[in-house]
Amino acid sequence: MISVNNVFKYFGDLKVLNGVSCEIEKGERIVIIGPSGSGKSTLLRCMNLLEQPTYGEVWLNSQLLTPPDPYLHFDVIKKSKTFTLLLEQLRAENSSLSEEELEQMAIMKIKAEDLLKKHEGKEYKKSLKEITVKYGIDINLARQNMGMVFQHFNLFNNLTVIDNLTLAPVQLGLKTKEEAEKTAMELLKRINLEDKRDEYPSKLSGGQKQRIAIVRALAMSPDVMLFDEPTSALDPEMVGEVLDLIKELANEGMTMVIVTHEMGFAKEVGTRVLFMDGGVIAEEGTPEEIFDNPKNPRTVQFLKAVL
Amino acid sequence: MNFFSKIFELFSTEKYMEIIFEGFKTTLIISVFAAILGLLIGTVVALVSISEDSPVTRVLKAICKVYITIIRGTPMALQLFIMAYVIFTIRGFPEEITAIIAFGINSGAYVAENIRGGILSVDIGQTEAGRALGLSSRVTMFKIVIPQAIKNVIPAIGNELIALIKETSIVSMIGMFDLTMAAKIIGSGNNMASYVVPMSVVALFYLAIVYLLTFAIKRIEKRLRASDKR
Ligand SMILES: Nc1ncnc2c1ncn2[C@@H]1O[C@H](COP(=O)(O)OP(=O)(O)OP(=O)(O)O)[C@@H](O)[C@H]1O
Ligand SMILES: [Mg+2]
Numbered sequence: 001m002i003s004v005n006n007v008f009k010y011f012g013d014l015k016v017l018n019g020v021s022c023e024i025e026k027g028e029r030i031v032i033i034g035p036s037g038s039g040k041s042t043l044l045r046c047m048n049l050l051e052q053p054t055y056g057e058v059w060l061n062s063q064l065l066t067p068p069d070p071y072l073h074f075d076v077i078k079k080s081k082t083f084t085l086l087l088e089q090l091r092a093e094n095s096s097l098s099e100e101e102l103e104q105m106a107i108m109k110i111k112a113e114d115l116l117k118k119h120e121g122k123e124y125k126k127s128l129k130e131i132t133v134k135y136g137i138d139i140n141l142a143r144q145n146m147g148m149v150f151q152h153f154n155l156f157n158n159l160t161v162i163d164n165l166t167l168a169p170v171q172l173g174l175k176t177k178e179e180a181e182k183t184a185m186e187l188l189k190r191i192n193l194e195d196k197r198d199e200y201p202s203k204l205s206g207g208q209k210q211r212i213a214i215v216r217a218l219a220m221s222p223d224v225m226l227f228d229e230p231t232s233a234l235d236p237e238m239v240g241e242v243l244d245l246i247k248e249l250a251n252e253g254m255t256m257v258i259v260t261h262e263m264g265f266a267k268e269v270g271t272r273v274l275f276m277d278g279g280v281i282a283e284e285g286t287p288e289e290i291f292d293n294p295k296n297p298r299t300v301q302f303l304k305a306v307l
Numbered sequence: 308m309n310f311f312s313k314i315f316e317l318f319s320t321e322k323y324m325e326i327i328f329e330g331f332k333t334t335l336i337i338s339v340f341a342a343i344l345g346l347l348i349g350t351v352v353a354l355v356s357i358s359e360d361s362p363v364t365r366v367l368k369a370i371c372k373v374y375i376t377i378i379r380g381t382p383m384a385l386q387l388f389i390m391a392y393v394i395f396t397i398r399g400f401p402e403e404i405t406a407i408i409a410f411g412i413n414s415g416a417y418v419a420e421n422i423r424g425g426i427l428s429v430d431i432g433q434t435e436a437g438r439a440l441g442l443s444s445r446v447t448m449f450k451i452v453i454p455q456a457i458k459n460v461i462p463a464i465g466n467e468l469i470a471l472i473k474e475t476s477i478v479s480m481i482g483m484f485d486l487t488m489a490a491k492i493i494g495s496g497n498n499m500a501s502y503v504v505p506m507s508v509v510a511l512f513y514l515a516i517v518y519l520l521t522f523a524i525k526r527i528e529k530r531l532r533a534s535d536k537r
Contacts, residue, residue, distance in 0.1 A: 144441035154436035168440035
């Protein structure tokens with residue numbers, strides 16, 4: 001469903017993601033854990049392009065969301081003059097290698113030394129553009145299929161609860177106002193907050209805000225939900241109600257990616273756990289594998305510190 | 308004659324009252340239309356300066372930056388002179404329009420900075436939530452960010468309007484006849500031959516407008532705050 005392919009992210013000189021790849025299949029519930037500053041939020045935000053990856057690609061349902069990364073497309077490399085020249089040179093130097101091995105070598109060298117950008121100039125830009133057109137990137141459309149829940153709720157402060165839920169479906173022309181309100185009321189009923197329909201967010205408790213933020217995302221009927229520490233800004237007594245709602249969604253088979261510090265919850269709800277450290281996925285596996293039997297010493301150290 | 312009989316003289320002499328109202332009218336016309344023009348320019352400039360980077364907007368942004376720098380870095384009187392004696396030099400060109408344009412352009416620069424600040428002060432999470440739902444940056448801006456920015460911006464815009472009204476008093480420097488000039492004329496030798504009374508009366512006129520405006524702004528602010536009592 002979502003595929004993250006060799007993503008690097010720099011903020012200025014700070015390298016936050018250092019080549020992350022992962023595949024998220026339909027129905028999976030991926031939990032991302034790791035120390036503060038390891039790039040968990042950044043990875044999640046790269047998935048719906050709230051952050052633009054510096055290199056690498058993000059795909060949603062076989063649709064490319066990022067500008068294409070030419071180094072991930074062999075056909076682009078192979079079409080280039082740099083490749084032809086390099087191949088000739090390598091062929092002359094290593095007569096013993098097969099043609100396939102030579103091509104492999106040329107590609108690696110071009111990737112490693114960023115040669116396309118250096119030598120191809122306009123051609124390089126043109127090939128990028130070709131791929132962009134080929135895949136017709138429409139990021140707003142893609143985002144409609146990815147619900148996002150933020151640590152600080154981010155309900156629209158100028159709108160009532162019901163308008164928070166109906167704004168996007170109506171503005172995007174997916175539903176009429178009446179249809180959107182009907183869906184919204186059903187969702188509010190589900191979380192027992194029908195009576196808050198005309199309140200402004202400032203009058204709600206943190207737990208209420210976050211549950212409304214979750215159903216606001218659900219109102220778009222997304223294929224996948226992304227959660228960035230949905231409970232870490234809540235008072236302890238409100239954590240339960242939000243986690244229960246997420247568990248409910250999990251039971252209904254919603255695909256989700258959850259960044260969390262709640263290890264018990266992670267273990268209970270996750271189908272796969274990614275442990276991030278220093279901008280890479282340092283270890284991944286089932287909850288049992290990661291929590292009961294971690295292999296990477298950094299995972300062991302992290303879990304010892306948080307459990 | 309004492310001060311109070313002079314006041315009575317001013318208010319009971321039809322000629323003086325006509326002069327005052329004539330001047331008052333000019334001050335109001337310039338203020339109102341310059342304010343409208345300033346708000347329009349300010350809004351457009353603010354929207355340009357926070358728009359996403361593209362080759363076109365980069366050029367527009369540079370122009371806006373130059374505009375704001377020049378307007379805020381030079382005296383209003385000089386801008387008015389340039390408008391009257393360099394740009395609109397055609398004989399018989401209505402001087403009200405010259406003044407409206409000069410003050411509108413001046414006010415626009417300050418309004419733009421206020422609006423820009425107001426928009427930037429809205430939590431970035433609001434924009435992210437809008438974009439994450441698939442809304443375009445334009446819809447996010449107009450449905451979510453700007454309505455919240457307006458609340459932050461109203462007081463500053465109000466101050467700017469008040470400053471504008473008072474500043475229009477320099478139009479007499481290009482020979483226009485506004486409320487301030489009216490006081491000068493009434494106080495001159497061939498009229499009352501004393502400045503104290505007409506100047507005080509005109510001061511009251513300015514105070515009254517400013518007070519009314521302050522009151523109106525307080526009301527609007529209060530209304531807008533209704534949605535976020537914490
Ligand atoms: N917009 C930004 N500009 C500059 N640096 C940033 C930005 N966003 C994140 N960073 C930096 O990137 C690093 C990783 O941030 P990220 O938020 O992804 O970490 P995290 O794993 O989610 O941590 P936490 O558990 O504290 O939320 C941090 O050092 C952070 O300061
Ligand atoms: Mg984070």
